[in-house]
Amino acid sequence: MSNATQTKLHRLTDELNRLIGKENVLYSLEERICYAYDGSKQKCIPDVVLRPQDTQQVSGILCLANEYKIPVYPRGAGSGLTGGSVPIQSGMVLDFSRMNQILEIIPENLTATVEPGVVTHTLQSEVAKHKLFYPPDPASAAFSTLGGNVAECSGGITGLKYGVTRDYILSLEVVLADGSIIHTGRKTLKSVTGYDLTRLFVGSEGTLGVFTQITVKLLPLPEKIETLLAFFTTPEQAVRTANQIILNNLLPRALEFIDKSSIDCIQGYKQEFQIPKDVHAILLIDIDGKETSVNIETSLIERIITENQALKVVSAKNAKERDILWEVRRAISPALYTIAAFKINEDICVPRSQILEILQRIDEIHKRYPSLKVANFGHIGDGNIHVNVLYKEKDQQVTAKRMIEEILLNTIELGGTISGEHGIGNVKSDFMPLEIPPHELRIMKDIKQLLDPNGILNPGKMFPL
Numbered sequence: 145m146s147n148a149t150q151t152k153l154h155r156l157t158d159e160l161n162r163l164i165g166k167e168n169v170l171y172s173l174e175e176r177i178c179y180a181y182d183g184s185k186q187k188c189i190p191d192v193v194l195r196p197q198d199t200q201q202v203s204g205i206l207c208l209a210n211e212y213k214i215p216v217y218p219r220g221a222g223s224g225l226t227g228g229s230v231p232i233q234s235g236m237v238l239d240f241s242r243m244n245q246i247l248e249i250i251p252e253n254l255t256a257t258v259e260p261g262v263v264t265h266t267l268q269s270e271v272a273k274h275k276l277f278y279p280p281d282p283a284s285a286a287f288s289t290l291g292g293n294v295a296e297c298s299g300g301i302t303g304l305k306y307g308v309t310r311d312y313i314l315s316l317e318v319v320l321a322d323g324s325i326i327h328t329g330r331k332t333l334k335s336v337t338g339y340d341l342t343r344l345f346v347g348s349e350g351t352l353g354v355f356t357q358i359t360v361k362l363l364p365l366p367e368k369i370e371t372l373l374a375f376f377t378t379p380e381q382a383v384r385t386a387n388q389i390i391l392n393n394l395l396p397r398a399l400e401f402i403d404k405s406s407i408d409c410i411q412g413y414k415q416e417f418q419i420p421k422d423v424h425a426i427l428l429i430d431i432d433g434k435e436t437s438v439n440i441e442t443s444l445i446e447r448i449i450t451e452n453q454a455l456k457v458v459s460a461k462n463a464k465e466r467d468i469l470w471e472v473r474r475a476i477s478p479a480l481y482t483i484a485a486f487k488i489n490e491d492i493c494v495p496r497s498q499i500l501e502i503l504q505r506i507d508e509i510h511k512r513y514p515s516l517k518v519a520n521f522g523h524i525g526d527g528n529i530h531v532n533v534l535y536k537e538k539d540q541q542v543t544a545k546r547m548i549e550e551i552l553l554n555t556i557e558l559g560g561t562i563s564g565e566h567g568i569g570n571v572k573s574d575f576m577p578l579e580i581p582p583h584e585l586r587i588m589k590d591i592k593q594l595l596d597p598n599g600i601l602n603p604g605k606m607f608p609l
């Protein structure tokens with residue numbers, strides 16, 4: 145525990161116990177260690193973990209933290225990949241697992257309102273009972289939370305057709321750093337009154353305010369989903385196929401790319417998922433909508449795949465087979481650890497027309513770093529490629545970061561961005577100036593200063609300390 149914060153927290157213990165109940169104020173080392181990590185694998189133990197149960201409690205906590213200038217780290221499921229919820233300056237972790245209620249689903253309005261600790265898949269399943277659809281679908285949907293998704297503006301496999309989290313957030317209840325509570329936007333499908341504060345908070349990574357209620361837009365649940373798996377001997381064939389699908393006015397629900405290194409890692413993962421020899425690239429494609437249009441679009445896409453000399457194309461025969469194909473896709477990220485013990489997972493995004501170019505440039509760059517391994521997979525449909533740089537020894541990290549910087553510079557040169565969906569956190573904050581010029585960074589820092597003058601909300605994230 146840091147000395148200065150320890151003294152402050154001693155003074156606050158009684159007040160925190162009174163505010164949220166002693167059982168929700170966690171001081172033991174064993175409990176605090178559980179909140180030291182996220183998916184970025186950093187480790188920083190917080191001084192205390194607080195589990196608020198409602199907005200007033202969050203407001204009370206932030207009032208105290210602001211008065212005593214104690215860092216506050218909001219946390220959903222801790223699945224972030226850029227250190228967003230890691231308490232790098234110790235202080236308080238705000239755990240939202242006790243604010244996990246779906247407050248309302250209103251089918252005639254096509255909206256739902258939830259607390260931030262609701263797991264994304266839970267919301268998807270609950271609205272599906274009303275034949276409704278919450279489209280944002282990060283590969284972590286089974287465990288990540290709506291609060292984390294909103295803070296990161298998470299994307300996922302449905303981004304090409306349906307957009308990302310930002311496109312579904314209508315209104316937010318936000319507790320600001322001083323404990324005041326604001327409501328951005330309206331629960332209406334349209335609202336242009338004043339500046340769009342909702343958009344400002346979406347993707348703010350817990351640095352501008354803490355979400356306590358989230359109202360999302362819903363769509364009718366698609367009648368049918370068809371899944372195709374296409375095997376290619378070269379990545380060029382796969383990228384060309386993806387482009388031709390779009391150029392033929394077809395918009396699949398998901399259009400995912402898997403390269404040779406990633407294929408090697410998932411080979412044999414599932415008995416049902418057999419990959420023919422000589423395959424160097426895979427496309428995994430979901431087509432959804434009304435049954436008749438899905439059938440027509442699926443045959444058109446199959447024709448495009450065949451015209452591009454695919455070795456083989458298979459379709460999932462039922463929901464179980466479809467689940468297996470997607471389970472294998474979701475397994476890629478952890479499976480990459482079979483290549484090397486250390487991994488840096490980038491999530492660059494380029495205009496779709498530049499996908500082949502960036503893949504070729506990554507290959508060229510890789511030739512200058514022969515001791516590192518590279519695996520690329522991801523949401524090729526929206527230009528978002530997960531570039532994974534892998535290395536065996538810890539001291540290769542500096543070299544890996546040099547290689548990544550080259551990849552990021554090339555991404556920006558091609559009109560792309562250094563993060564399509566994982567956010568900046570502290571892992572990528574040093575790279576922010578590569579993409580954002582000084583005067584724009586100044587505006588962002590001024591906004592932060594206005595909303596959080598004492599810098600208590602997620603300090604050390606987004607901007608370097």
Ligand SMILES: Cc1cc2nc3c(=O)[nH]c(=O)nc-3n(C[C@H](O)[C@H](O)[C@H](O)COP(=O)(O)OP(=O)(O)OC[C@H]3O[C@@H](n4cnc5c(N)ncnc54)[C@H](O)[C@@H]3O)c2cc1C
Nearest residue numbers: 220221222223224228283284289291292293295299350355
């Ligand atoms: C296997 C795996 C697959 C993944 N796939 C994808 C993917 O396909 N697409 C994608 O975009 N991401 C993906 N991710 C990354 C991650 O799951 C997302 O960033 C997710 O949105 C994080 O949610 P969380 O609940 O775990 O949030 P956390 O990791 O706990 O926190 C993330 C950020 O949100 C902030 N935060 C959390 N709750 C609140 C709140 N109530 N108010 C304000 N700020 C808050 C935190 O401070 C932090 O900055 C993946 C991660 C893993 C491990």
